[in-house]
Amino acid sequence: MRKTFSRLIIALSIGIAGASCSSNDIAGVATKIDEGKSLDSGDYDLMLDYLEEATEASLPRLKETRTMGDIERIEAEMSERYPYATRFSTALLHDYPHLSSSQAERMSSIRDQAREACNH
Numbered sequence: 001m002r003k004t005f006s007r008l009i010i011a012l013s014i015g016i017a018g019a020s021c022s023s024n025d026i027a028g029v030a031t032k033i034d035e036g037k038s039l040d041s042g043d044y045d046l047m048l049d050y051l052e053e054a055t056e057a058s059l060p061r062l063k064e065t066r067t068m069g070d071i072e073r074i075e076a077e078m079s080e081r082y083p084y085a086t087r088f089s090t091a092l093l094h095d096y097p098h099l100s101s102s103q104a105e106r107m108s109s110i111r112d113q114a115r116e117a118c119n120h
Contacts, residue, residue: 024114026050030084035089044099048106054082055110062117 029043061074078085092099092107099107 004058005080026084030087033087039091039098041100041103044092044095044103047092048103049108050082051085051088051092051110052106054078054085055113059080059113059117062114 025046027037032039032043058074058078061077062071065071066073086087096104096107
């Protein structure tokens with residue numbers, strides 16, 4: 001249970017394409033990550049936008065979780081709806097030293113929101 005909960009927190013907190021992000025831009029950043037290319041500040045902002053949207057979409061559901069099954073269901077739904085979340089989270093963690101202070105603050109805010117929702 002703890003392992004799945006941790007995966008969910010990581011995926012959602014840094015922290016998951018939506019109306020604010022172009023799917024072409026999102027796929028382009030994912031391709032850059034897959035090819036090991038350098039990311040720039042704009043790429044980090046796009047990934048953070050994506051993850052913020054995913055976190056906001058999942059918060060109401062997370063606050064209503066009662067069982068491990070609930071958490072696993074939400075995790076599966078969010079993985080389908082936001083397929084780049086884990087990839088973007090991992091890239092942001094890896095490149096954390098290259099983020100601006102405002103980007104690092106956004107990551108912390110996403111993480112804190114997800115933790116709060118899961119600790120209801």
